[in-house]
Amino acid sequence: MSQPLAYFFDSLYLIKPETSIIGFLVLILLYDLIFKKEKWLPYISLFGLVVTLFLIIEQYGYNKFAFQSSTNFGMMAIDPFGAFFKIIILLSSIIVILFSILSKELDVARDRMGEYYTLIFGMILGMFLMVSASDLILIYIAVELVSLSSFVLAGFLKNDSRSSEASLKYIIFGGVSSGIMLFGISILYGITGTTNLYEMNSLLQNFDSTNILMILTMILIFAGIGYKISAVPFHFWTPDVYEGAPVTITAYLSVASKAAGIVLLIRLIKSTFVSQKDTFGYWEMIPAFDWQGFLIIISILTMTIGNFSALWQSNVKRMLAYSSIAHAGYILAAIAVLSDQGLVGVMVYFIIYLLMNLGAFLIVIVIKNKINSEELEDYDGLGYRMPLVGVAFTIFLISLTGIPPTAGFIGKLYVFIALVDAKMLVLAVIMLLNSVVSLYYYVRILKHLYLNKPKAETTDIELSFSLKLFILVLAVPNIIFGLYFAPILEFVKTSLIILGI
Amino acid sequence: MMEVGLQHFLVVSAILFSLGIFGVVTRKNAVMVLMGIELILNAANINFIAFAKYGNFGFDGQLIALFVIVLAAAEAAIALAIVLNIYKNFATVNVDEINKLKE
Numbered sequence: 001m002s003q004p005l006a007y008f009f010d011s012l013y014l015i016k017p018e019t020s021i022i023g024f025l026v027l028i029l030l031y032d033l034i035f036k037k038e039k040w041l042p043y044i045s046l047f048g049l050v051v052t053l054f055l056i057i058e059q060y061g062y063n064k065f066a067f068q069s070s071t072n073f074g075m076m077a078i079d080p081f082g083a084f085f086k087i088i089i090l091l092s093s094i095i096v097i098l099f100s101i102l103s104k105e106l107d108v109a110r111d112r113m114g115e116y117y118t119l120i121f122g123m124i125l126g127m128f129l130m131v132s133a134s135d136l137i138l139i140y141i142a143v144e145l146v147s148l149s150s151f152v153l154a155g156f157l158k159n160d161s162r163s164s165e166a167s168l169k170y171i172i173f174g175g176v177s178s179g180i181m182l183f184g185i186s187i188l189y190g191i192t193g194t195t196n197l198y199e200m201n202s203l204l205q206n207f208d209s210t211n212i213l214m215i216l217t218m219i220l221i222f223a224g225i226g227y228k229i230s231a232v233p234f235h236f237w238t239p240d241v242y243e244g245a246p247v248t249i250t251a252y253l254s255v256a257s258k259a260a261g262i263v264l265l266i267r268l269i270k271s272t273f274v275s276q277k278d279t280f281g282y283w284e285m286i287p288a289f290d291w292q293g294f295l296i297i298i299s300i301l302t303m304t305i306g307n308f309s310a311l312w313q314s315n316v317k318r319m320l321a322y323s324s325i326a327h328a329g330y331i332l333a334a335i336a337v338l339s340d341q342g343l344v345g346v347m348v349y350f351i352i353y354l355l356m357n358l359g360a361f362l363i364v365i366v367i368k369n370k371i372n373s374e375e376l377e378d379y380d381g382l383g384y385r386m387p388l389v390g391v392a393f394t395i396f397l398i399s400l401t402g403i404p405p406t407a408g409f410i411g412k413l414y415v416f417i418a419l420v421d422a423k424m425l426v427l428a429v430i431m432l433l434n435s436v437v438s439l440y441y442y443v444r445i446l447k448h449l450y451l452n453k454p455k456a457e458t459t460d461i462e463l464s465f466s467l468k469l470f471i472l473v474l475a476v477p478n479i480i481f482g483l484y485f486a487p488i489l490e491f492v493k494t495s496l497i498i499l500g501i
Numbered sequence: 502m503m504e505v506g507l508q509h510f511l512v513v514s515a516i517l518f519s520l521g522i523f524g525v526v527t528r529k530n531a532v533m534v535l536m537g538i539e540l541i542l543n544a545a546n547i548n549f550i551a552f553a554k555y556g557n558f559g560f561d562g563q564l565i566a567l568f569v570i571v572l573a574a575a576e577a578a579i580a581l582a583i584v585l586n587i588y589k590n591f592a593t594v595n596v597d598e599i600n601k602l603k604e
Contacts, residue, residue, distance in 0.1 A: 137565050144572050148579055155583055161590040165599050167583050172534055172596070175576055176525050179541035182569065183518055186548035193558040195565070240602045 011066040014078045017055045017086060018128050024048030025121035032114025042101050045117045046094060049124075053090050056083050063499055065134070073198040077134040077267070077499040081343075084495035085131045085263045088350055092255045093124055095358050095474075099248045102467065104369040106246060109156060116156060120252070122149040127260035134271060134499070136185045136195040139264060140178070143224060146257055147174045154245040154253075166244025173227060173237035181224025187217045197271040198500060205275060207288040214288045222294075225268070228261030229328045232301040239309075242321030247368060250317060251361035254324040255354050262331055262346065269338070271500045281340030282422070295336035300430055303329025307437045314376045316364055319441060320357075323400060326438060327353060333431055334415040337422045340496060345415040347492040352411040352481060356399040359474040363393045366471070370461050376445065381454035383446075386461050388468055390449050392475040397442040399478045402435050407481035410488075510551035518544035531584045531594040535577065542573045 012019070028044055031037075060083050065074025100106060100116065109116070126145030133139045151174060155167025189195055191213060192203045207214065226234035242250045269291055274283040285291060306326030313319040331353075334345035364374060366389055371378055383390030399408035412435065419428040463471075481488060517540050524537030546566045553562025588594055 137561075137568060141568060141572065144576070148575060151579055151583065155586060158586055159590070162601055164583065164586045164590050165601055168531065168587050168596070168599060169602075171576075171580050171583055172525070172531075172538075175535070175538040175580065176522075176541065179521070179538055179545070182542060182545040183548070186514075186545040186552070189549060189558070189562060189565075190552040190556065193552075193556055195561060243602050 007068055011068070011074070011076075014059070014062065014064070014066040015076065016059065017052050018125060020048065020052045020055055021121055021125045021128065024051075025118055025125065028114060028117050028121065032118070036114075038110050038113045041113055041117050042097050045097050045120070048121070049090055049094050049097070053087065056086050056090070059083070063497055065499070066132075069196070071196070071199055073134070073196050075135045075138050075196075076129070076132040077271070078132055079497055079499040080495045081266075081498045082132040082263070084347060084492070085259055085350070086128055088259050088354055089124065089127050089131070089256045092252065092259075092354055092358060093120065095362075096120070096248055096252045096256075098470065099251060099358075099362060099365055102369070102470075103246070103248050103365050104372075105157070105365075106248065108159070112156075116153070119149045119153050123153070123252075123257070127256060130260040131263045133264070134197045134267065136188065136197070139268075140182055140185060140224075142260075143178055143181070143228065143264075146228075146260065147178060150174075150249070150253060150257065153249045154241055156246055156249065162244040163246065164244075166241045169237055169244075170241045173234075177227035177234060178224050181221050184217050184220025184223070187213070188221065191217065197268065200272050201274075201286075201500075204272065204286050204288050207286060209287055210290060211288055218289045218291075218294075221268070222265075222298075225261055225265050226298070229258050229265070229332075230325050231298050231328055231332060232305045232325070235302070235305070235325050238325055239318050239321045242324070243315055243318045243374075247317065247361060247365045247374075250321070251358055251365075254320070254361070255357055258324070258328060259350055259354075262328075262335070262350070266335060266343065266346070267498070269335070270498050274338075274500075277340070283338045285338065292336055292338055295332055295338075296424070296427055299329050299332035299336055300427065301329075302326070302332060303431065303434045307434050307441075310438070310441045313441070315374055316376055316379070316445065317374050319376075319445075320360060320364070323438065323441070324357065326434065327357070327400075329434070330412065330415055330431060333427055334418055336427065337418045337424065339418065339422060341418040341421055342415075343496060344489075344492055345411075345418040347495065348414045348485075348488055349411040351488055351492075352399070352407040352478075355474060355477050355481070356396050356406075356408055359392065359396040359471075359478065360400065362471060362474055363389055363396065366463070366467065376448050379445065379448040380452040381449075381458065383449035385454075385458055386463065388463065388471060392471045393449065394446055395475050395478050397445060399482070401439050401442050403439075405479065405482040407478045407485070409482055410485045507551055507555040510547055510555075514544040514547040514551070517541075517547065529595050529597050531587065531596050531599075532581075534596060535580045535584070538580075539573060539577065542569055545569065 063079045067075040126142050129142035151171045154170045155164045157163035192200045230238040273286050276284050303326045306322050310319050310322035334342045399406035402408040402412040521537045521540030528534050549562040549566045
């Protein structure tokens with residue numbers, strides 16, 4: 001066999017998880033087309049995700065390029081860091097598909113659920129590519145793949161005007177942002193003559209000072225990434241889309257596609273702009289663009305605007321949208337450290353963010369199923385009518401605030417440690433103050449649940465056993481990981497291998 | 502006679518890009534906004550092809566332009582479907598009148 005062909009088959013072996021996702025995407029589509037039985041679709045999807053999870057765990061230790069070009073760098077970087085985030089994306093997909101089974105909001109569209117799961121798998125494929133892409137053009141295609149699927153999913157409730165409005169706003173913002181990103185990529189291609197991030201790294205070593213063209217290009221490219229992770233000033237779509245889209249999709253956008261965007265940003269910085277790593281794990285940056293200053297400004301803006309806008313929201317989904325903007329700000333603060341310790345902060349934060357944020361959205365779905373509302377004033381007195389839901393919601397909200405003994409505290413703690421070790425005390429203090437502000441609006445939900453009297457006479461609301469179990473499965477780890485987090489830290493530290501320098 | 506060089510292409514693409522952004526910001530009709538997005542994508546395409554030709558970077562740039570054309574078509578298809586659905590629900594495609602979601 002000739003050499004390029006052998007490389008090609010090696011690469012196919014490396015992208016088994018992606019191949020499995022494509023296979024199940026086609027399977028779901030065909031099954032829906034031929035049998036038209038909605039009932040089994042979620043189980044096929046879940047089976048596909050579990051199979052993919054095993055494939056990722058099987059290739060966990062790999063650290064090489066797939067689809068190598070003649071220059072030894074490839075289109076995709078398969079490394080433990082990517083595998084870690086693929087596992088996070090898969091776990092959130094599994095949870096979201098379980099949400100979709102029980103959400104009553106989707107009942108009006110039950111006959112179209114084949115499309116729903118197909119689009120979810122399209123999103124997963126795009127996010128997998130985003131996580132491992134090391135070539136600008138693959139990055140752009142992956143971002144578009146995720147976006148195009150999520151535009152349709154946001155407007156999945158076709159006859160609901162709020163849902164269609166969300167999808168229109170989403171596609172206008174998404175189209176413009178990714179167009180601006182593409183324009184930035186085209187200029188970067190003009191500067192360096194390559195689209196591969198690692199090749200760019202060796203070419204950019206010649207830049208010994210900041211360059212106005214490079215600053216412009218990076219800001220243009222950040223427009224696309226910032227829109228994916230809803231960083232200020234590219235966050236305007238977030239509240240509207242999160243409020244209008246079906247709750248299941250809102251939950252998915254807030255965790256999985258945000259994770260993929262964060263990895264994209266980290267990989268762009270790490271493989272393009274880092275010249276070497278010192279003994280303490282701090283990255284020495286190529287001076288072409290001041291990432292640290294830029295990220296600090298964006299992070300402060302993101303967490304402050306996110307938290308302060310959340311203060312006067314009356315719709316719980318909209319409030320959680322602003323809270324997810326604020327959380328993106330905390331994660332950007334950890335990236336701004338530009339060190340391995342900062343990355344530990346990001347990864348620990350993401351495991352915990354997955355648990356607490358999806359938990360909060362599960363409660364929103366359960367309450368929406370029972371009282372058909374997401375307005376805060378309709379939550380009055382619900383803590384007594386649904387005791388388990390009230391207690392679980394309290395746990396999730398306290399975790400989101402970051403108060404011990406919940407897991408959210410551990411996530412914030414590792415970001416703080418990274419910031420303080422890097423002597424970025426101002427950013428650490430701003431983050432602390434922001435957490436205090438966030439306490440106000442999280443606790444406001446609890447006030448409605450427990451202290452406000454309901455307007456009309458009410459009865460207790462019963463939950464099925466499986467639903468109670470599901471709530472506990474998400475709530476209990478939030479306490480356990482707050483007290484015993486060694487396994488998370490262990491897993492994160494073994495995954496901290498990014499291909500390259 | 503003046504030779505057409507890289508600069509000319511870059512100027513054209515910069516103008517197209519600015520017109521695209523301008524169209525997205527000022528137009529009220531959703532379809533016109535989508536046309537603005539198309540202009541932005543095609544501005545990037547001109548850049549890619551011009552750089553590939555005048556920079557002697559091989560065929561990468563021209564291949565990328567093909568990918569972008571395909572993606573732009575996919576995006577336009579989805580966007581028009583969404584606009585059609587908007588028209589069914591709101592009986593208008595004016596983006597300023599579509600504001601049921603809170604400020």
